[in-house]
Amino acid sequence: xxxxxxxxxxxxxxxxxxxxxxxxxxxxxxxxxxxxxxxxxxxxxxxxxxxxxxxxxxxxxxxxxxxxxxxxxxxxxxxxxxxxxxxxxxxxxxxxxxxxxxxxxxxxxxxxxxxxxxxxxxxxxxxxxxxxxxxxxxxxxxxxxxxxxxxxxxxxxxxxxxxxxxxxxxxxxxxxxxxxxxxxxxxxxxxxxxxxxxxxxxxxxxxxxxxxxxxxxxxxxxxxxxxxxxxxxxxxxxxxxxxxxxxxxxxxxxxxxxxxxxxxxxxxxxxxxxxxxxxxxxxxxxxxxxxxxxxxxxxxxxxxxxxxxxxxxxxxxx
Numbered sequence: 001x002x003x004x005x006x007x008x009x010x011x012x013x014x015x016x017x018x019x020x021x022x023x024x025x026x027x028x029x030x031x032x033x034x035x036x037x038x039x040x041x042x043x044x045x046x047x048x049x050x051x052x053x054x055x056x057x058x059x060x061x062x063x064x065x066x067x068x069x070x071x072x073x074x075x076x077x078x079x080x081x082x083x084x085x086x087x088x089x090x091x092x093x094x095x096x097x098x099x100x101x102x103x104x105x106x107x108x109x110x111x112x113x114x115x116x117x118x119x120x121x122x123x124x125x126x127x128x129x130x131x132x133x134x135x136x137x138x139x140x141x142x143x144x145x146x147x148x149x150x151x152x153x154x155x156x157x158x159x160x161x162x163x164x165x166x167x168x169x170x171x172x173x174x175x176x177x178x179x180x181x182x183x184x185x186x187x188x189x190x191x192x193x194x195x196x197x198x199x200x201x202x203x204x205x206x207x208x209x210x211x212x213x214x215x216x217x218x219x220x221x222x223x224x225x226x227x228x229x230x231x232x233x234x235x236x237x238x239x240x241x242x243x244x245x246x247x248x249x250x251x252x253x254x255x256x257x258x259x260x261x262x263x264x265x266x267x268x269x270x271x272x273x274x275x276x277x278x279x280x281x282x283x284x285x286x287x288x289x290x291x292x293x294x295x296x297x298x299x300x301x302x303x304x305x306x307x308x309x310x311x312x313x314x315x316x317x318x
Contacts, residue, residue: 005246015029015050020085021114022167030047044182048068050065050071071096081162082110082119088115088116109160115134116163120161123287131156132152132154139283153165154172168196172199172228175187220245221256223245224258238239241268272296276294276302277306290302
């Protein structure tokens with residue numbers, strides 16, 4: 001918080017959109033500060049878009065952002081947020097990664113939004129810091145950087161590192177920052193501006209509840225799926241699942257077919273294939289590594305099942 005006596009000086013927010021960034025994540029990052037300027041009737045925040053060069057940066061949609069500064073310019077910001085999408089593990093621009101490292105050494109508060117935390121990790125800036133990332137990238141990030149302290153929450157503020165799951169979660173993080181600068185009452189006014197009637201806490205879940213995701217509220221089904229999600233790389237057998245939930249294998253299969261239209265192990269296999277698809281799209285892991293990470297004995301067996309399930313071989317999704 002930048003204060004002079006009781007007066008808060010203007011705070012500069014730097015935003016580094018990465019080509020293919022998610023437009024929702026970008027808007028949720030910058031719009032709260034714009035609204036704060038409107039509601040305070042003074043420019044309490046200054047937003048600066050930064051690029052690797054001065055060319056427009058295109059989002060994953062149809063919009064683009066024109067940077068006011070480049071990494072070759074003198075950039076003086078209080079916060080720097082990297083907003084990214086797509087497959088951030090493929091990002092290899094060494095000049096950008098080196099520049100992020102320099103900005104951190106200068107004492108800039110570094111933030112990542114959506115896939116942005118992955119870029120920060122690639123720059124070596126998340127060592128010893130708690131962090132989060134959009135759930136779509138979480139498994140790939142854990143595979144690439146298993147030592148990182150990754151949490152599955154909306155956002156994490158750990159000293160001078162601020163990471164966020166993206167989407168509308170960025171709105172909650174920025175409102176929390178505004179709360180620190182100008183108090184909860186003013187932050188709530190900004191939140192109301194966006195019809196965002198409640199600022200969600202950092203520890204809020206990224207995804208809807210298990211029942212909503214699975215499509216059933218049956219307690220036995222949910223307990224079985226919880227066990228499956230804990231054992232993706234090393235699948236357990238039907239007998240172990242049935243024992244864990246306290247019913248016979250036959251009864252469990254009957255419940256799964258009635259509630260989800262698939263056998264227990266059929267659902268389990270499809271769940272693992274969905275995880276594999278996520279790793280294919282959002283990581284640079286080799287096909288064999290993905291097969292092992294999702295519990296398949298070898299890449300040929302995995303490829304056959306994947307092709308049957310998705311209608312195309314894994315290579316198409318690469």
